[in-house]
Amino acid sequence: MTLPAAFYDRPVLEVAPDLVGCTLAHGDTAGVIVETEAYHQCEAACHAHVGVTARTHVLFRAPGTVYVYRSYGIHALVNLVCEAEGIGAAVLIRALEPLAGIRLMHERRGVAEEEQLCSGPGKLTQALGIELDLNGTDAIAGPLRVGPRPPEWEEVGIVIGTRIGITKAAELPWRFCAAGSRSVSRPWPPGFTPAPRRRVAVPREG
DNA sequence: CATGGGATTGACT
DNA sequence: GTCAATCCCATGC
Numbered sequence: 001m002t003l004p005a006a007f008y009d010r011p012v013l014e015v016a017p018d019l020v021g022c023t024l025a026h027g028d029t030a031g032v033i034v035e036t037e038a039y040h041q042c043e044a045a046c047h048a049h050v051g052v053t054a055r056t057h058v059l060f061r062a063p064g065t066v067y068v069y070r071s072y073g074i075h076a077l078v079n080l081v082c083e084a085e086g087i088g089a090a091v092l093i094r095a096l097e098p099l100a101g102i103r104l105m106h107e108r109r110g111v112a113e114e115e116q117l118c119s120g121p122g123k124l125t126q127a128l129g130i131e132l133d134l135n136g137t138d139a140i141a142g143p144l145r146v147g148p149r150p151p152e153w154e155e156v157g158i159v160i161g162t163r164i165g166i167t168k169a170a171e172l173p174w175r176f177c178a179a180g181s182r183s184v185s186r187p188w189p190p191g192f193t194p195a196p197r198r199r200v201a202v203p204r205e206g
Numbered sequence: 207c208a209t210g211g212g213a214t215t216g217a218c219t
Numbered sequence: 220g221t222c223a224a225t226c227c228c229a230t231g232c
Contacts, residue, residue, distance in 0.1 A: 045213070050229070055227075165213055
């Protein structure tokens with residue numbers, strides 16, 4: 001099951017929180033989206049703010065298009081293009097809770113903690129094997145697939161904060177986190193408290 | 207054509 | 220807390 005193009009053909013500030021709890025899959029790996037940020041051509045932090053260029057033209061394409069770019073020369077960051085064709089807007093996927101292909105994610109990431117496999121925008125693309133060759137592909141029928149919220153995520157709470165790692169338009173509260181998820185990236189937004197770490201019963205003396 | 211700045215992460219003091 | 224790695228591309232000469 002894949003979300004239709006119409007899901008993305010709405011204001012990016014509606015799509016970004018609605019994507020929290022949905023699933024993202026690539027190859028044999030998948031996760032539940034637990035953190036997103038909205039970007040729109042009207043504000044300076046959005047790559048589309050400079051208009052249509054070789055880098056940004058994908059942001060102006062049809063809703064549901066995948067935008068992947070390289071950050072700091074090292075990491076690939078993945079976005080889903082929103083709003084009508086001709087408007088530059090997208091949702092940055094910032095964190096996932098791993099669902100499938102977890103063994104492969106561990107191999108790609110080289111970390112032991114499952115919470116750290118996809119707890120950042122560069123981490124999740126590494127875990128899912130998302131690279132720049134996916135830029136311009138289609139999130140409805142392409143290799144990257146976005147599915148609706150599983151039943152247990154239907155009533156996920158959203159904690160809102162300001163966007164991370166930007167200098168321009170940094171005051172806008174356009175970051176959306178799944179309440180309680182331990183896979184949300186740092187720093188946590190105000191009012192966010194992670195659910196208690198799952199405990200393993202340990203026999204004690206006494 | 208040269209330059210500079212990132213929507214980050216991990217290692218280190 | 221600091222800092223370097225390293226690629227793409229927007230910008231300016």
